[in-house]
C-alpha cells in the first residue's frame with residue numbers, strides 16, 4: 001500500500017499553488033485528483049501587483065497602470081505607478097506550478113470521500129479506487145447557493161482592426177443600464193487590436209450565454225467596433241457570499257482556495273488572495289489562515305447585503321471610484337486599505353441604505 005505525502009483535491013489555481021509554493025522544492029511524492037481537463041481551461045486572472053504577487057512578475061501577461069470605471073455619463077480614470085493591474089493566464093500559472101522537483105502524480109478522477117485511518121487518510125474516487133496520503137489539501141467549493149448573490153460572466157477574446165484599442169488603459173467596469181440588474185463590461189486590451197471583452201452580472205441566477213453575448217455585441221457596436229474575429233471565450237461563476245468551509249479539526253486537512261475563504265465576496269477577486277493563503281499556510285503550523293481581516297469581512301458583508309436589497313446600477317461603484325485615487329482604490333480591492341481610506345470608502349456609500357444594513 002502506497003502512502004503519498006500529500007493528496008491535492010482539485011488542480012485549479014489553489015491546488016496548483018500548493019504543489020509549487022509548499023512542495024515545489026521538496027522531493028515528496030504527491031498525488032493530485034482533478035475531474036476536469038485542466039489543459040483545456042483558458043482564462044485570465046486579474047489582480048493589482050501587491051508585494052506578495054511580485055515573485056510571479058515574469059509570468060504576468062500584461063500590466064496596466066491606468067484603469068477606468070464609469071457608465072454612459074461618467075468615466076473615472078485611476079493611475080497607479082507602483083501597483084498596476086496585472087493578469088496571469090491559467091495556462092501560464094499551470095505550467096509554472098507544475099515545474100517542480102517533487103514527484104507529482106495526476107489522476108483524472110473525481111474524489112467522492114476521504115477519511116482518516118491511523119495517521120493517514122483513505123481517499124475514495126468515483127470509480128471506487130482507494131488511495132492513501134498523510135495530508136489532504138482540498139479545493140472543492142460551492143460556487144452557487146440558493147438566495148445568495150453570485151458574480152457570473154462570459155467573455156470573448158477578439159481581434160479587431162488595427163488601433164481599435166488603447167492598450168495602456170483597462171476598462172475595469174463600464175456599467176450599462178439594465179432593468180433590476182447590475183451589469184458591466186470589462187475590457188482587457190492586450191494590444192492595439194486584441195482584447196478580452198467580458199459581460200459581468202451581479203445577481204442570484206446565471207443567465208443564458210446568449211444574453212452576455214448580446215451585451216458584448218451592443219457595447220462593441222456602440223464603440224463602432226464591428227469587424228472583429230473571435231478567438232476564444234471564458235465564462236465563470238464566483239460566489240458573492242462567504243463560501244469558506246468550516247475549518248477542519250483534523251490538523252492534516254487543509255481547505256484551500258475559495259473553499260478556504262480566499263474569495264473577497266464583494267468583488268469576486270480570489271486569485272491573488274489564494275496565493276497569499278498558500279504562502280501563509282507554508283509559513284504557518286496551523287491548517288487555516290484568515291486571509292481577509294475582520295474589518296474587511298465586516299465591510300464586505302454590509303456591502304453585499306446592500307447589493308442584495310437595493311437596485312444598484314453602478315452609481316455607488318462610480319462614486320467610490322471618484323472619491324479614491326488609484327492607489328487607494330487598489331488597496332481597497334486588495335484588502336490592504338488603511339484607516340483613512342476605509343473612512344473615505346464609508347463616506348462614499350449611500351448613507352441610509354448602509355446604516356440599515358449595518359444594523360440588520
Ligand SMILES: Cc1cc2nc3c(=O)[nH]c(=O)nc-3n(C[C@H](O)[C@H](O)[C@H](O)COP(=O)(O)OP(=O)(O)OC[C@H]3O[C@@H](n4cnc5c(N)ncnc54)[C@H](O)[C@@H]3O)c2cc1C
Nearest residue numbers: 010012013014034035045046110111236257258269270271
Ligand atoms: C473564468 C474565471 C475568471 C476569473 N477571473 C478572476 C480574476 O480575474 N481575478 C480573480 O481574483 N479571480 C478570478 N476568478 C475567481 C477565482 O480566482 C477562480 O474561481 C479560481 O479558479 C479559484 O481557484 P480554486 O483553486 O479555489 O478553485 P477552482 O478553480 O474551482 O479549482 C477547484 C478544482 O477542483 C476540481 N474538483 C472539484 N470537485 C472535485 C472532485 N470531487 N474531485 C476532483 N476534482 C474536483 C475542479 O474541477 C476544479 O478544477 C475567476 C474565476 C473564473 C471561473
